Amino acid sequence: MSSIWADLEGLLPRVSKPARYIGLEDGMQIPEHEPHRVAWLLAYPDTYEIGLPNQGLQILYEILNERDDAVAERTYAPWVDLDAELRRHGLPLFSVDTHRPASDFDVLAFNLSAELVYTNVLNMIDLAGAPIRQVERRDSDPFVIVGGHAAFNPEPLADFIDVAVLGEGEEVVGEISAVLHGWKAHRAASADSDGDGAPTRADALAALATIDGVYVPSRYEVTYADPADGESTGRIASVEPIAATPERVEKRTVADLADWPYPKSPLAPLTEVVHDRLSVEVFRGCTRGCRFCQAGMITRPVRERPAEQVRTMVAEGLQRTGYDEVSLTSLSTADFSDVEPVVQGILADREAEAPVAGCSTTINLPSLRVDAFTVGLAGQVNSGRRSGLTFAPEAGTWRLRQVINKLIVEEDLYGAVESAFAQGWTRMKLYFLIGLPTETDDDVLGIARLADRCVELGKRHTHRASVTVSVGGFVPKAHTPFQWFGQNTREELHRKVDLLRQATRRMGGVNLKWHDPDASTAEGIASRGDRRVGAVIERVWRDGGVFQEWGEHFDLERWRAAFDAEGLDLDWYVFRHRAADEVMPWAHLSAGLHPDFLWDDWQDALAESGVEDCRWTPCYDCGVCTGYGIEHVVASPVAPAGGSQGTGQDLDRGHEVPVQLVGVGR
Amino acid sequence: MQSNVGVRLRLRYSKRGKVRFVSHRDGARLWERALRRAGLPVASTEGFTPRPKLGFGLALPTGAESVAEYLDIDLHRDAGLDPADPSWSSYTAETAVALTAAMPPGYDVDVVVARDPASGSLQEQVNSTTWELSGWESTGPGVEPELLESATQRLLAADELFVERERKGRRRVDDVRPLIRDLRPDPTGRILVADLVTTGRALRPSELAELAVPGVDALAIRVLRTAQWVDDPSGERVEVIEATALSAPSSPAASDVLVTSGPASTHGARS
Numbered sequence: 017m018s019s020i021w022a023d024l025e026g027l028l029p030r031v032s033k034p035a036r037y038i039g040l041e042d043g044m045q046i047p048e049h050e051p052h053r054v055a056w057l058l059a060y061p062d063t064y065e066i067g068l069p070n071q072g073l074q075i076l077y078e079i080l081n082e083r084d085d086a087v088a089e090r091t092y093a094p095w096v097d098l099d100a101e102l103r104r105h106g107l108p109l110f111s112v113d114t115h116r117p118a119s120d121f122d123v124l125a126f127n128l129s130a131e132l133v134y135t136n137v138l139n140m141i142d143l144a145g146a147p148i149r150q151v152e153r154r155d156s157d158p159f160v161i162v163g164g165h166a167a168f169n170p171e172p173l174a175d176f177i178d179v180a181v182l183g184e185g186e187e188v189v190g191e192i193s194a195v196l197h198g199w200k201a202h203r204a205a206s207a208d209s210d211g212d213g214a215p216t217r218a219d220a221l222a223a224l225a226t227i228d229g230v231y232v233p234s235r236y237e238v239t240y241a242d243p244a245d246g247e248s249t250g251r252i253a254s255v256e257p258i259a260a261t262p263e264r265v266e267k268r269t270v271a272d273l274a275d276w277p278y279p280k281s282p283l284a285p286l287t288e289v290v291h292d293r294l295s296v297e298v299f300r301g302c303t304r305g306c307r308f309c310q311a312g313m314i315t316r317p318v319r320e321r322p323a324e325q326v327r328t329m330v331a332e333g334l335q336r337t338g339y340d341e342v343s344l345t346s347l348s349t350a351d352f353s354d355v356e357p358v359v360q361g362i363l364a365d366r367e368a369e370a371p372v373a374g375c376s377t378t379i380n381l382p383s384l385r386v387d388a389f390t391v392g393l394a395g396q397v398n399s400g401r402r403s404g405l406t407f408a409p410e411a412g413t414w415r416l417r418q419v420i421n422k423l424i425v426e427e428d429l430y431g432a433v434e435s436a437f438a439q440g441w442t443r444m445k446l447y448f449l450i451g452l453p454t455e456t457d458d459d460v461l462g463i464a465r466l467a468d469r470c471v472e473l474g475k476r477h478t479h480r481a482s483v484t485v486s487v488g489g490f491v492p493k494a495h496t497p498f499q500w501f502g503q504n505t506r507e508e509l510h511r512k513v514d515l516l517r518q519a520t521r522r523m524g525g526v527n528l529k530w531h532d533p534d535a536s537t538a539e540g541i542a543s544r545g546d547r548r549v550g551a552v553i554e555r556v557w558r559d560g561g562v563f564q565e566w567g568e569h570f571d572l573e574r575w576r577a578a579f580d581a582e583g584l585d586l587d588w589y590v591f592r593h594r595a596a597d598e599v600m601p602w603a604h605l606s607a608g609l610h611p612d613f614l615w616d617d618w619q620d621a622l623a624e625s626g627v628e629d630c631r632w633t634p635c636y637d638c639g640v641c642t643g644y645g646i647e648h649v650v651a652s653p654v655a656p657a658g659g660s661q662g663t664g665q666d667l668d669r670g671h672e673v674p675v676q677l678v679g680v681g682r
Numbered sequence: 683m684q685s686n687v688g689v690r691l692r693l694r695y696s697k698r699g700k701v702r703f704v705s706h707r708d709g710a711r712l713w714e715r716a717l718r719r720a721g722l723p724v725a726s727t728e729g730f731t732p733r734p735k736l737g738f739g740l741a742l743p744t745g746a747e748s749v750a751e752y753l754d755i756d757l758h759r760d761a762g763l764d765p766a767d768p769s770w771s772s773y774t775a776e777t778a779v780a781l782t783a784a785m786p787p788g789y790d791v792d793v794v795v796a797r798d799p800a801s802g803s804l805q806e807q808v809n810s811t812t813w814e815l816s817g818w819e820s821t822g823p824g825v826e827p828e829l830l831e832s833a834t835q836r837l838l839a840a841d842e843l844f845v846e847r848e849r850k851g852r853r854r855v856d857d858v859r860p861l862i863r864d865l866r867p868d869p870t871g872r873i874l875v876a877d878l879v880t881t882g883r884a885l886r887p888s889e890l891a892e893l894a895v896p897g898v899d900a901l902a903i904r905v906l907r908t909a910q911w912v913d914d915p916s917g918e919r920v921e922v923i924e925a926t927a928l929s930a931p932s933s934p935a936a937s938d939v940l941v942t943s944g945p946a947s948t949h950g951a952r953s
Contacts, residue, residue, distance in 0.1 A: 021700075026820075029745045029901040034703035040786045284715065286701070286786055287708045338715030338784065371723040372758040376732065 021115040023107055031097040035287035036064035039112040042337060043281040045077070046114055047087035051204065054196045056080050056088040056189075057111055057121035057144075057158070061128070061136035062565060064092040064112070069291040071345070072164060073127050074279040076185050083190060085197040089113040089121070093136045094143070096562065096569075102143065109143040118144035122196060124158040128166035131542035132535070132564040135557040137162070138176060148554065150178050150234060155203075155217045159196070159224075168267075168314050169494035171601040172545040172553060174233035179224055181231070182605060183267030183314075184300070186276050188229045195223045225261045229268035231605060235261040238547055238601075247592075248585040252546060252599040266606045267314065271646050273300055273321045277329055284337040293341035293380060294333040298326050298358070302347035303630045303648070304661060306410070307421045307621050308449060310493035311347055314607040316640040318631045319649040323354035327361045334366070334377065343380040350385040350393060353652035359397055383408075385661055387428045391435040405436050408447035411455075412462025414671035418624045419454050421617075423662025425670040433470045437477040444470055444483045450512045451490040451504030451536070453621060460512045463487065464519035464526070469673075471525035482525045487516065489536030493543050495607040497617035499600065502593035503540045506572070509533035534572035538564065540590035541575065546601035549589065552578045610639035629655065629663045687725045687735060688759035690799040693778065694792045694923040696749040697742065701788035706741035713738075713753060716784035722777070723761035739804035739910065739922075740811065740880055746887065748907035750812075752804050752922050754797065765796035793926050804910075808880055808922065810863050812909040813887050815874040818895065821902040825895060830867040830874050833894040838865055845889050858893075861885040877911075 028034035049055055058077055060067025067073065073090065080088035089111035094102060102108070109118040118124060124144055126137050141148045146157040153160075162170055163181040170180035181188055199220045206214035225232040241253040257263050270276055282294055299320040302312040321329075330342050342362070346352060359379055366377040379397035384390045386407045394405060409424055411417045417424060433444055448463050467483045474481025489509040492498045504512070513530045520526045541549060555578035556564075563569040579586040594600070596615070603611075613636075620627065630636060631648045632655040641647050655663040697709070704712070714734055717724050726732035737754030757763055763773065774794035782791045801807075818825050837843065843859040861884060863877035874894060878885050888900040914920045 026902065028703050033705075034744065035705065035708055038700040038703050040700055040788070042786070286704050286712060288711065292711075335719065338717075338719035340718060371721050372725075372760050 018117060018120060019115040020107055020110050020117055023105065024110065024115060027098065027101040027105065027107075030101060032095060033065075033287060036092070036285075037094070037098065037112060038286065039115070040286055041068070042284040043074075043279070044113055044283065045081050045088075047081050047089065049087055049116075049120065052085070052197065052201060054086045054123065054193045054200065055121040056086060056123045056125055056193075057091055057118055058088055059091045059093075059124055059126045059140055061093050061126055061133040061140055062563070063095060064285075065287070065289045067092040067127075068283060068285050068289045069295065070127055070129070071279070071295055071297060072185065074283055075276070076125075076189050077283075078278050078280060079186060080189055080193065083193055086189075086193040089116065091118065091140070093133075093140060093563070099139070099143065099562075108145050109140055118146075118158065121158050122200070123161055123192075125161040125163065128162050128164040128170075130565065131166055131172075131539050132570075134173060134542055134553050135561050135564055137173065138554060138557040139562050141176065148176055150176060153178070153217065157217075159217075159220070161192070165311060165314065166542075168310070168605060168607060169542075169544065169602040170231065170233065170605075171547050172542040172549040174547045175550040176554075177233065178221060179230055179232055181268070182229050182265055182607070184270045185268070186270050186278070188227065188268045191227045192224060192230065195227065196220060199223065222259070222261075228266060231265040232261070233547075235259070236604065240548075247588060249548075249588045251595075252601060252603075255599065255604045257604075264604050264606055266644070267608060269317075269608075269640075269644055269646055270300075270319070272649060273297070273319045274325055277321075277325055280332075282333050282337055284339065291343065292339075293343055293378075294330070294337055294339045295343045295345050296326055296329045296333060297321065297346065298344045298349060298352045298355075299346045301648075302351075304348060304351075305421045305617075305627050305629065307419075307497040307617060308410070308452065308490055308492075309347075310496050313496045313609060315347070316608065316638065317646060317648045320353060320651055323358050323361075323651070326354075326358050327365065330362050331365045331369075335369070340376070341378040341380060343382055345382060348383050348385055349381045350387075350390045351656065353650055355381075355393060356396075359393065363397075385656075386424045386432050387661070388431045388435045389656060391432050391439065394436075395439050404443040404445055405441045406445040406447065407432060409466065410447065410449050411452060411459060412448060412464070412466050413459045415624060416452060416455060416459040416462070418626050418667075418670070419621050420449075420452055421621070421626050421662075423626050423665070423667060423670065425662075425665060425667070426673050427669075428661070429466070430469065430473060430673065434473045437474040437481055442474070442478050442480045442482065444474065444481075446470070446483060446485050448485065448487045449490040450487050450516075451509050453498060453501045454624075455512075457512075457515060460515050461519050464516055464523065467520065467526045468523045471523065474525070482527065484527045484529060485516070485520065486529045486531075487513065488531035489533050491536050491539045491543050494600065494602045495609060495614070497614050497621055499544065499614065500594040500596070500598075500618055502591050503536070505587075505591050506533040506537045509536060532567065532570075535565075535567075535570060537586075537590055538570070538572055538575050541586065544594075544601070545589055548582075548584060551582045552584060555581060608638075608640035608643050610637070610643075613638045626662055626667060629661075632663055686759055687756040687799045688761060689757050689763055689765060690797045690801075691755040691757060691774070691777065691794055692797045692804075692923065693753050693755070693781070693794045694925065695751050695753065695781075695785075696747075696790050696792060697751055697788060698747045698749070698790075699788040701786055702745055702747045704786075705744045706738070709742075710736070710738055712785060712789075716781055717755065719784040720777070720780040722755065722781075723758045723763075725756040725758040737803045737805075740808055740884075742907060743886060743888070743905065745901075746905035746907060749792075749925065750907055750909045750921070752808075752910060754804060756799055770796070793923055795923055804922070807912045808910045809913065810877055810879050810911045810919070811907055812911070813876045813878065813890075814868070814906040814908055815876065815887055815891055815894075815903050816872060816906070817902060817904040818872065818874075818898070821895075821899040825898060827867075827871045829895055830871060834865045834867060834874070837862060837893060843893055845885070845893070847883075856883060858885045858889065862890075875908075 077088050080086045138148050159178045161179040167180045203214045221232050235258045237256050239253045240250040243250045301315040301318040410422045467485045470483045492501045520528045561574045631650050724734040735756035739752040778791040778794045842857045845858045861879045887905040891900040891903045910922050
């Protein structure tokens with residue numbers, strides 16, 4: 017039993033927002049550590065405010081603590097002020113639950129939701145007191161495990177991690193615990209005798225590598241070819257497993273979400289966090305097939321939670337936490353078969369429970385589809401002030417939306433916007449990507465035209481109508497049909513932003529916001545990087561480059577300098593189109609998608625041809641369901657009514673603008 | 683404006699241990715959640731975004747502890763709660779227990795009483811507060827307890843005491859001597875006890891520490907609020923609500939215990 021609280025307490029008056037280090041959340045657990053139990057320190061490599069709401073971490077926290085052979089606590093990246101204080105006083109990374117030092121744990125498990133946090137991962141391993149390079153770790157050091165979406169290409173972190181887990185963690189964390197539990201018991205027994213024959217760290221890694229979904233990078237050897245003509249860097253020649261290790265690691269998928277009603281005791285923090293409300297996951301996976309979207313590709317198939325279970329989880333979660341707001345989360349919540357009855361049921365439950373009339377509960381529906389049905393739904397859940405509503409058309413022309421397979425027809429888009437303004441909303445927020453494959457300047461300017469029309473529609477209903485256009489630079493991701501595409505340079509993204517600034521300058525009611533093209537460039541380094549990029553990440557970290565998702569700490573020059581110092585070429589990694597026959601760094605890792613499917617879908621994209629959503633239309637065999645013997649769990653056999661983003665619609669007419677718009681303001 | 687308000691609850695609570703690092707603003711959010719968990723029929727403001735009608739007292743600096751914090755909660759008229767009802771005292775006792783259970787460990791509700799909603803807010807009524815500043819010996823070599831006696835005499839004898847402050851990017855110098863009502867070392871000589879006036883721009887305990895021992899590491903001083911004072915109708919200075927035996931100051935570490943026994947055992951539900 018150890019806690020660094022007595023030493024930490026004196027430092028907290030000296031740092032910003034000290035409440036993020038004290039724990040005590042409702043839902044916090046104080047597990048009993050025992051020598052035979054595998055102790056997990058679940059780490060989120062960004063601030064507490066960003067990390068605490070993370071549902072994956074909360075789910076695994078509960079599942080592990082329910083086991084007899086494991087315990088789990090949590091840690092988040094200390095902000096730079098506390099990091100400096102800890103190092104000055106020789107104190108380590110600690111858990112927020114019982115303030116144990118990280119060295120008390122057997123596993124340091126990171127949730128990787130984005131690439132720019134990788135330098136924080138290194139920093140936290142170092143602050144934990146372990147060598148950052150896995151090859152230098154001793155038997156007594158924790159096993160460093162990563163999971164989450166970005167772990168589908170863990171190669172840039174290969175030198176720093178012991179294990180990457182592909183896919184959903186609910187089942188596999190138990191299997192990992194069982195292996196490490198056995199390993200610890202065996203080691204303890206050997207120590208009791210003469211110490212000979214005790215299993216080593218390498219033995220544990222070899223055993224872990226046999227678990228489905230578990231990837232042990234040190235058991236694979238990567239070789240590189242000489243640079244091809246005109247290229248600065250040699251491509252990957254081969255990736256070979258060492259000894260009895262699977263050639264290909266397949267992702268893990270939970271067959272039925274109904275078996276996993278977690279988190280049961282959601283964490284309610286003592287300080288304000290980014291999603292400060294209850295979250296209940298209504299389904300996992302998405303088969304809309306948006307080609308830029310890594311989440312939609314790697315989380316297939318669609319598995320809905322039973323409507324009754326959603327309703328129970330919401331009612332119990334609200335009562336337990338005291339929140340008056342709940343998010344029904346998924347990759348596209350309006351696609352949930354029972355979304356309307358569930359919303360009605362939640363509102364009815366809350367009305368019945370309220371101690372006095374007028375207690376309102378807000379239901380949050382993130383990631384909304386773009387159509388009038390959705391707006392009607394948003395109206396039901398949001399009876400109070402209607403300020404802003406967010407849609408993501410992603411591209412400004414029908415042509416480009418076919419390329420990316422975001423099949424929102426113009427009619428649905430304007431119908432949704434018109435309907436929203438008519439029902440009292442005054443501000444519309446529209447998300448777009450720039451730098452998409454085949455994008456022309458006309459496609460970019462289409463964003464401005466579209467926003468302008470939305471404002472015109474709005475002005476018919478309210479003089480306050482405004483549209484905020486938010487554009488981000490597209491970063492190609494592993495395991496998607498766009499993985500072959502060379503990302504736009506930062507100069508090209510800047511040029512496109514300038515085009516939009518010019519075009520929207522005189523458009524009253526249109527506000528333009530854009531994501532920093534430098535940050536998109538840096539994100540592209542690790543998103544499709546290989547093991548050689550690890551040296552760059554380490555150098556940026558040693559140079560003080562932590563919290564790279566935070567503008568005040570980010571500087572692309574630091575990354576460029578690190579590439580130069582390591583003799584590597586940033587442009588080759590980020591801006592280069594990949595060849596058809598190229599061995600991708602993640603070729604030995606599988607999200608279940610046939611390589612042929614991804615390639616064919618890429619070719620369809622270039623041909624401006626869309627595919628329909630396979631949860632309601634016949635299977636086109638992407639490989640996931642057939643390969644894993646699982647299938648969609650979807651209550652409704654038909655696509656939702658009132659516009660359905662390309663399913664069952666006449667796509668030939670997708671570019672047509674509704675008749676009433678013709679001539680307006682032109 | 684007060685159309686839907688029935689009775690006002692005023693509660694006295696303590697905030698000790700790890701939760702001393704929770705800011706006043708975050709504390710307000712915790713209370714709102716706790717009131718919903720406990721199912722209290724709190725009255726709401728009108729308008730598009732109704733807020734519960736709560737009256738928070740003077741903000742406690744983040745990092746400071748207190749055994750004398752107050753919160754006003756306006757209950758909805760429709761709940762039909764009446765202080766004249768014979769069951770009122772058991773209602774307030776149960777409410778204290780329920781709210782302690784609903785708040786994080788370290789927040790302990792001592793006592794709940796009824797107040798007329800038409801009477802003033804805590805911020806209007808409270809005119810001085812009492813503080814204990816301790817831990818001087820931990821701030822570095824040369825800071826001896828005897829210093830507190832001489833500092834007390836020096837500060838009380840001064841006609842003017844200037845503190846430089848920054849507000850909205852502008853530096854200004856304030857005379858804070860009028861804000862010091864009384865100052866004394868406690869009987870052990872190790873704790874500085876201060877009565878500070880709360881009207882106008884109040885003197886912060888950390889500022890007082892720096893005045894008392896110039897150059898002291900003020901962030902290392904432990905701060906505990908022990909009382910908040912109002913004038914009763916006769917003009918006499920009284921505590922907002924008298925402490926019960928339960929809330930008497932105990933050792934600072936007492937509420938750091940996570941799995942508690944005794945009065946705070948309502949948190950034992952945490953597994």
